[in-house]
Amino acid sequence: MLYNNKQSTLFGEKNAEQEYLELLSKRYTFPEAIDVLDEIDWDFKDFTTQYLTHRFHSYPARFIPQIPLTFIKLFIDEGDTVLDPFCGCGTTVVESFLNNRNSIGNDFNPLAVLISKVKTTLIDETEFRYLNRKLSVMKRYLDLDYKRVEDRAEHLPNRKISKIFNRAIISKLEAIRETLLEVKEEGHDDVYDLGRAALSSTIWALVENGNGIDVDNIFLRKVNSMREGLKETTKIVKDIPDVRVINGDSRRLDVETDSVDLVVTSPPYVNALDYYRAHTYNMLWLGMDFDLFRKHEIGGHSHFIANRFRLLSEYLGDMLRSMIEMNRVLKRDKLCIIVVGNSSLEYELIESHRFFAEMARYIGFEPIKTIHRNIDKTKKYTSADVGKIDDEYILVMQKTEDAGVTADNDTFISEIVTEQMVNFREQIKKVQGTSIRGRRPTKERLLKNIERISGAIETIPQDIRIKVRRCAETMR
Ligand SMILES: C[S@@+](CC[C@H](N)C(=O)[O-])C[C@H]1O[C@@H](n2cnc3c(N)ncnc32)[C@H](O)[C@@H]1O
Structure with a gap:
């Protein structure tokens, strides 16, 4: 089935x-x-x-x-x-x-x-636990004072980015992006890719539905639902093609x-x-x-x-x-x-x-x-x-x-x-x-x-x- x-x-x-x-x-x-x-x-x-x-x-x-x-x-x-x-x-x-x-x-x-x-790409639960630790640190930081991250928005490579997102959103997206880069540097390629797909899906939701300050939560929910989707898939796919x-x-x-x-x-x-x-x-x-x-x-x-x-x-x-x-x-x-x-x-x-x-x-x-x-x-x-x-x-x-x-x-x-x-x-x-x-x-x-x-x-x-x-x- x-x-x-x-x-x-x-x-x-x-x-x-x-x-x-x-x-x-x-x-x-x-x-x-x-x-x-x-x-x-x-x-x-x-x-x-x-x-x-x-x-x-x-x-x-x-x-x-x-x-x-x-x-x-x-x-x-x-x-x-x-x-x-x-x-x-x-x-x-x-x-x-x-x-x-x-x-x-x-x-x-x-x-x-x-x-x-x-x-x-099926991903082991230990990798998700690693990713979640990284994301909790990021979340604590954002909840404490996300505005500090705003400074980084000034140094973004392409100014076109700032035209549709407000500064608070940019700073949060930038924090997510930086956390994902650390994940890559630490050699966790599969969860890095999953994080990038979740970030992309979050951006899509923002573009489709207008601005939303809640981007970090949207992103975290997305990562979680992807984890669930892969878990269900693991139960079905036994011999990985x-x-x-x-x-x-x-x-x-x-x-x-x-x-x-x-x-x-x-x-x-x-x-x-x-x-x-x-x-x-x-x-x-x-x-x-x-x-x-x-x-x-x-x-x-x-x-x-x-x-x-x-x-x-x-x-x-x-x-x-x-x-x-x-x-x-x-x-x-x-x-x-x-x-x-x-x-x-x-x-x-x-x-x-x-x-x-x-x-x-x-x-x-x-x-x-x-x-x-x-x-x-x-x-x-x-x-x-x-x-x-x-x-x-x-x-x-x-x-x-x-x-x-x-x-x-x-x-x-x-x-x-x-x-x-x-x-x-x-x-x-x-x-x-x-x-x-x-x-x-x-x-x-x-x-x-x-x-x-x-x-x-x-x-x-x-x-x-x-x-x-x-x-x-x-x-x-
Ligand atoms: C109608 S969509 C395919 C959708 C796909 N069946 C699905 O379910 O997601 C057509 C795709 O062709 C891709 N495309 C356009 N030019 C291409 C090219 N020169 N070589 C390969 N892919 C190309 C687009 O990026 C787009 O993803």
Whole structure:
């Protein structure tokens, strides 16, 4: 059993969640497992999603654990390896960990890497006792006279920090940060990382809910609840599977060829959300390089402001490279699952899953099916351009052969993206503008969009080029 699901209905019947877990617990042949996908109600309405270490840290546009869990249970065995090249806060690696599968998580966002690692690192109680001693000393000091710590706020490295937090809060956060640095100097790396994830979660709570003087208590409560989450996880995970979390680029994965049994991932959306912006304050406090991440972030808002369709060709190029890499590391006949919602650019609907399914055929993947799911109203992702994203698509593909091309082949990437952009322009002409949520472009905007797309097609060879080179750094 994955987690305690004790609720049952009045007459002792099984509830939807129990039935789902029972369905997953049986063994199936590959074709049977493919059919089981049709028996599942993918909306997972009212299912528990924030259990065990999943609740450690908020993360924008994370997917629900039931998505990776379903594919892990139906398609691979214990001891096999799962990869998520855009692992975010680690939903796929946590589910692999809980179900005795080895996993590799990869993300360019160093905060995502930290969270994923902390969620899958079991920590001994003696380490927590050590951490609590350090934190009690800090707390006594803060309760006596936290204002003295204020002096330190003057010497903070980056003045941007002080714009949203008041001085009292800054001084308390600084005291937490200094205590954690002592923990690191004294060689307690795992609780140091856990403390940093708790500090980041505290900062997130402050940014989301406004200022609160109580930051030290919020932080201490967070550390305690993380300790509880890991304790519960320890009871479930007996043979600890391998987990590797990489701070790297999905377009050149630091993963061996033909070594992975399943890929489950949700890539960034085009134009929907800037992770570097969402995490600026967390990253600043943790001393992480958000500027480097901004440059490598796929789909980011801030690129190509003048012609948004250049952002689309850049995005398609980046995703094609990432899919070639997914193909390279996957073993033959294994599945690659990509979860993505629709986006919009200049009022035109962008159905990313269709672009990905088309690309798939050029690079050795066979699309098997596309599952549509509604997102629970409490778990919708918000995007500046699309508003609430209330549904998404799960693209199920099988690796039938090697891609026969490498991810750094600019000529190939340019050719495929050009073909896709030309088709996109023709489609828009044919239907006189696509629409999202009934917001169709006006006639004038439609003509302008067609002109913009033609402009974007001209610059594809330069727009799809990867901007800066950087080596992946492995955290574990
Ligand atoms: C939709 S989120 C993934 C959420 C994840 N499924 C979860 O449950 O937390 C997309 C992720 O892609 C990451 N990303 C963006 N550009 C990247 C790149 N070039 N290489 C690797 N990861 C990248 C972002 O940092 C973000 O964490």
